[in-house]
Amino acid sequence: MQRQGAAVASPAVSSVVTAAPGSGPADTSATDQTPTQSRRPSPDLLAALPIAAAIVALAMISAGGVDNLTATPGNTWTEIAVTVLGVATVGVVVIIGPPGRRWGLGTVLLMAALAALEGLSILWSYLPDSSWLASSQAVSYLAAFAAAVCVARVAPNRWRALLGGFAIAMTALCGWSLLVKVFPSTLASSTTPGRLQAPFGYWNAIGLCAALGLPACLWAGVRRDRGRFLAGLAAPALCLLLSVAVLSYSRSADAAGAVAVALWLIFVPLRLRSVVMLAIGAIGATVISAWMLTHGALKNGSATLAAQDHAGHTFGLVIAVVLVLVTACGFASASAMDRIRVPATVRQRTGWALVALLVLGVLFAIGAVAASSRGLTGEISHGWNELTSTNSHVSDSAAGRVFQFGSSRPTYWHEAIHVGEHALFKGVGLLGFGVARLRYTTDPSVVSEAHGYLFETFADLGLLGVVITFALLASWLTAAARPLALRVRASALDAGQSAERDGMVALAAIVVAFGVQSTLDWTWFFSGVTVPVLVCAGWLAGRGPLVAPARVPATAPNRLGLLDRLAARPAAAATVVALLVVTVLIGWMQWRPLHSAQQLSRSESANSTADAFPLARSATGSDPLSIAPYPWLCSLNMDIHNVSAARAELVKARNLQPQNPATWMNLGVFDFHHRRIAQALPEFERAIALDRTPDQTRATAISGAIQSRAILAGRQPVPANASYCSSPG
Secondary structure, eight states, X not given: OHHHHHHHOSTTTGGGGSSOTTSXXXXXXXXXXXXXOOSSOOHHHHHHHHHHHHHHHHHHHSXXXXXXXXXXXXXXXXXXXXXXXXXXXXXXXXXXOOSSOOTTHHHHHXXXXXXXXXXXXXXGOSSHHHHHHHHHHHHXXXXXXXXHHHHHHHOGGGHHHHHHHHHHHHHHHHHHHHHHHHSHHHHOXXXXXXXXXXXXTOHHHHHHHHHHHHHHHHHHHHOOTTOHHHHHHHHHHHHHHHXXXXXXXXXXXXXXXXXXXXXXXXXXXXXXXXXXXXXXXXXXXXXHHHHHHTOHHHHOTTOOHHHHHHHHHXXXXXXXXXXXXXXXXXXXXXXXXXXXOOOHHHHHHHHHHHHHHHHXXXXXXXXXXHTSTTHHHHHHHHHHHHHXXXXXXXXXXXXXXXXXXXXXXXXXXXXXXXXXXXXXXTTTOTTOHHHHGGGTOOOOOOOSSOSSHHHHHHXXXXXXXXXXXXXXXXXXXXXXXXXXXXXXXXXXXXXXXXHHHHHHHHHHHHHXXXXXXXXXXXXXXXXXXXXXXXXXXXXXXXHOOTTSOOOOOSSSOOOOOHHHHHHHOHHHHHHXXXXXXXXXXXXXXXXXXXXXXXXXXXXXXXSSHHHHHHHHHHHXXXXXXXXXXXXXXXXXXXXTTOHHHHHHHHHHHHHHOTTOHHHHHHHHHHHHHTTOHHHHHHHHHHHHHHOOSSSHHHHHHHHHHHHHHHHHTTSSOOOOOOOOOOOOO
16 A cells, blocks of 8 residues: 555645545535646556456457357357466465455355356256356356455555556447447448447447446546546547447446446545536537437448448548547546636535536426326336336337336246246256246247346246345445445545545446346346456455555565465465366366367268268267257268167257257157157147247147147048258257
8 A cells, every 4th residue: 555655645636535425515626736747657557458458358259248058269268268367366366465364255255156056057957058158157257256356455556457447448349339330331241220239249238338437437537646638538438438328228228327427426526527527428429329310321220231331431420520529628627627726615516506406307307207197106107017017018229218118128027036936946057047938938039038137046046046146245245345435534544545445436336337237137148248347346345444554564575486485385385276276177168068069060061971970979078968969960860861869869958958848849840750659749748838938849849749649549641751850949
């Protein structure tokens, strides 16, 4: 902390201690002093750039997790990289870490318990191959969280690098999403116009990036310790973030963004500066959003690619002009707020005026609702029914959906409750909800996730998973409260501590906003969003008390070599060895599904059956939980007229996933076409019992069952032999 205090305890920052968070809506943005202008790049800024690059690369390479049910190179190698880097960081800190209380250790252990339960659920999962993939991702999340806890312990002064890197990364991702609209044929010729979704391929994910970036950019816009340059750049960053939040049409992301900004304004006394920067960014975002929403080629799905290009290029010019103007306003505002000293009474009155405007806005909204045809209580009742109704649906492509309450989520939540009630203690296995729901619903939608973390956890992991989740949440809240020091008055903190508390509030707002959005969607499966948030959460858990004494070694620095340190600390050496062994094992397990998928792909493109067989067999060995190779092995056996071996492959798939209606239907179709009618009928009936939705699997099974009963009753002839194998639906 001494080094940090020297870096930030300057007259330029001292204004942050003039008001306590609980002292009312006063703003401490003004000061008599001029901000420190340093010509040399800050070490924190230099560290923030690689952090931002890593976050952007993770989002771009991992495909965002949209294909989390399949093993792709992007998902697999990013998971392995995050796991290895995370565990390596933990190992280094175990060796070089200072003595003292290990803040956040309990939270890490509870998260490890949750990850262990997710891995164990493979044993009883309805979709064990999907559970394997999802649990591998959960291990990478655990590694990222634990690494952040450890880094916060040994380098607590580097919080600016984390927060700055996060702000840069979220802004860059949102900028890319808009850039795709500017050059659609070059950057995303396969996407359709309408709401923003690049780079994740999912609008709620990029909308969430915009929401999470808001508190980080507000922090950058009001901080005083690095001069006006970074503060001025916060305005165009906020403009980009707000534009993407609007143009993604994501209601859950908008809710998360509102929560994040509210937390920042409530707990950080730099309200006037924050509101000014937010207003400048909002004006620019209004222009950008209005332009896109009023040009059909940018927002309609029927526009040709040429029309999209033409409209996109003009849209790019609009964005460029707006950003230039917003940047100029941002720099002018930062300069003015540095020069002009606002008296404390004016700041306080301004704060109360902002509160009054907010109250008046709420009252106006209530009055407008009361004056409607339904009246106040009628509108509230209608809104609640629309929000919770399982029959309420909203168009995905209409911008007006932001102002509607209805959605398909209540349907998925009710289905998750039904699934969890029938597997109350341990659930149906990680990501088993997508198959388990089929027996409890007639909704034809293809849904793999329950679109809500708590509902998904209850369905997949039962009460055991819910209990561990709430214990983890309580542990994290307790740990995160220490660096926030909300009960400590600002006057009791020095300049460095007060500045750090503002940064910790920004980190907490990011994590809480992510949690809010995760209650409404399934974006925690997107590594490009979730890993950075977990790093922020881990930092808060591992930082320890904000007002704790600086960690200064009582003796001379330890200059022992790495091996000497390990020899001097046998417990640490044993821990490091164990971590290395576990990391190698986990990395190998994370790679196996990808290796299996690649072997199967090579088998399917082989020139001959003789070449295809060994590759397909190897695919089953690489991922013994996947059913994907078995229909292909069935086809290969039929090519050599080995009917019994072909059927045996489908039986293996059925035995791996007996709760999956597709495996029963495939086997039933095979037996039916090979005149095993007495065997086919119960297989069709089992598929029908496991799937009540009007999909192709159920339709095929019903047709097969009707024909099988007719044949067994003598009303229909037995079909001729046919070489038939089907892939799982």
